[in-house]
Amino acid sequence: MTSVTARAPGRVNLIGDHTDYNGGLCLPFAIGLGTTTTARARGDNRVRVRSTAFPEVWTGRLDDLTLAGREAMPGWVRYVAGVLWAAREAGWELPGLDLVIDSDLPRGSGLASSAALECSVAVAVGGLIDRPLDPGSRQPLAALCRRAETEYAGAPTGGMDQLVSLLGRPDHALLIDFADSSIRPVPLPLARAGLVVLVTDTGAGHELADGDGGYAQRRRECDEAAAMLGLPRLGLAWPDDLSRLDDDVHRARARHVLAESARVEDVITAVAADDWERVGSILTASHRSLRGDYAASTPALDLAVDTAVEAGAHGARLTGGGFGGSAIALVPEERALAVQNAIDAAFAADGHPAPTHRTVLPCAGAAVLAT
């Protein structure tokens, strides 16, 4: 193969945020927006990376793809080079490469643009060297992409996004249990139920690869709370353990993590019972927990959520890491426009920049588009 084009989707997390790195449950689905990478083999040992989103073109040698070498790279290039680095670490024999990247997934929108970038590069480059992309190889590929993100790009994320970008299924969410890495597709018949998931991008980008940012700080707090309880991960704690945490911050973070995994199970039960109003109310409860106990929301996200619920959504919450990015609302199809208009009016009245809305449905995971 001399050229392979692959596309990997972004995601919405229906519920279960800040649970992955704590060994808990989450329920994301892949969406129609994503990133496309075309990989071409070169006859030399050079790598050239170009993205339609950035003016600079990065060129280097395969041997520059070391952990030390990343210091000289622009931030976005690290996500690409990180995949090549992790692939070589995993024993892939790479040729010189020309990579061209294009995306319709807004960066920093909380819709997993980094994972979509990594996974599209991994699938395109893997295709170029004839690596299989069968069901069994997708989970290890997600782990490879996660290494790129955590070890190379320096964003201490938990792995949910890469898994759903590679394993997403039309009309299904994925129940991912980070206690044992098991994954189960859960039917999510939104269209049959006359519902849409409205995504409202507040336009305030979040940055996960920032050691002092909110995301990294929450991870540290969770690790500290787990250590105080003598556990490797907070997900192993029981509700009774909360009283053993005697400072308010660690107790609140742990309370969110434990309750959020329980809410994932409650949503699955409510979906199976076709009780969408109940699903909505659990989503809204999740937002309250992310806003209060986890302190991961922003005034714009809170406004989007509160307004969506007042305007007739069954429920709403921030999705993904928070600290900016997007909110989702579960809305009867016929009320979607009214909800959207109400959010626009509320943002204008409070002086927030106009948000962007999209409706999304569960889509398939990454695929090769052309060879």
Ligand code: GLA
């Ligand atoms: C980001 C990270 C994920 C996860 C979410 C919060 O999307 O990439 O690993 O931690 O935040 O649930």
